[in-house]
Amino acid sequence: MLSISSISKKIRKTNILNNFTLPPIYEGEIVTILGKNGAGKSTFLKELIDLIGKKKPVAKINSSVVSYDDVGYLPQNYSIPLSVTVLDLLITTLNLHNKSLLTKKNSLEHSIKILKQIDITHLANKYCNQLSGGESQLVGLALALINNPKIIILDEPTSALDLNNQLLLMHFVHDYIKKHNIYGLMVVHDINLAIQFSDKVAIIKNGELYDYGNLNIIDPALIKNVFDVNSKIIVTEKNLFYLLINKIYMKNQYLNFKSHERRNRKIKNENY
Template identity: 30%
Template sequence: MSLQIQDLGVGYRRRPILSGLNMRPTSPGSLVGVIGRNGAGKSTLLKSIAGLLPSHGRIMLDGQPLAGRRPAKAPGYLPQSLPQPTSLLAYETVYSACRAVHGGLPRPRLEAEIQRVFDRLGISDLALRRLDQLSGGQRQMIGLAQVLVRQPRLLLLDEPTSALDLHWQLNVLECVREVTRSQGNIALVAIHDINLALRFCDELWVLAGGGLLAQGPARDVLTPAVLRTAYGVEARVERCSRGLPMVLCDSAMPAFQPSQGEPHG
């Protein structure tokens, strides 16, 4: 399985957001971080791949167009917005998501798969609680469970850690990385925390100025030059006491205007 994006353009009404996007094919088992400043087009890109925004260009999965696939083969998309607080039990919402795709499976198989996802995410204690009794972070975890239980070949996760504390941020990204590697899936994760992206992602797509600034292995892409162009900061990449790379930002550039610049990687 591979994901290919060629000459992709997308926007809102008459306002283009991204144009001429060409990504090198992404291999199975890859966790890809989509990063960039606010307004760079991270959410827009994921929505267009999910088929929620009109776009032009080619988006191919396994050599076939991604658009128009049956629900069972559609991408699993987690939006920024949290699941709405309702009187439904958390388990009921995840069961409905699973049954919508795997409705032909016997109920014991469905229930076993749901339990596996709840256990892996560490949220079994939330299963019988109503959504309107859960915090924003807890509802975000339920939303992720709704995506993972479908076992999609392509996961599109828009800021999946935004409402979570440090423990759950690490737990979610570890889980997503494990799922992509064990099942041979591809996950695209829009994320603001570049140090989390650097730690967990195999590859980064850096968006800036309406296009792709850089693509490549996470530890190669985040150079001072890329950080300066994409974010308008003077920054450096150093290693912590455990040898892991981390970005340290020293200052913000005055009167910064993001531009696409020259692609790197």
């Protein structure tokens, strides 16, 4: 069981996180943090990583204090401004705490294996500072996993990915966490991806935990309260559920946002 202490953060006298904490996360569980822009999601993940790095007992797995080496972290908008190849960087990361002058046995094989698993072997010999945004994100995932972490923390891991790669990455992360029975904590903006690939969701509002629980806490009332958007739940034939948000459901925001266009197109009388 992963327990995380409450975290507060002030930046220039403004409270960004107010004793933000999560209930215990269980082995093999994937928890996704949802909330609007500026709610404090990335600040929470960064602060958590920062405190773990300082060896503070901010997180524990059962009764053992979590150390930086236990965590694989993919930050938001990840890019690698280094003139080294992806393969070299993976091998270096794998040997970060290796005190020997020789690289660990099977470093090359292990690095190639993770590239294969994420289906990015074609990037092996590319220079990191020449990768596209999406490629950097996929390489960032490989770097986060290379040292077999007990906890995977991903901040908007699909933000730069095309539709196919979004699904591939989420499937891969989901299966990896289940297979290795580790802990997954992530932030995603696409609620439908969160619904498909998470076990639980944590809703953050104004730096505080607003709600937490199984996927069934996601309903139009919660979405309205947190994002100020109208929505509808659609249940498919396989009992999967999706949140439908379109211009009809988000009515008020759409009208405000598009008010000037509305005037120009004389759609005042349209029946929204």
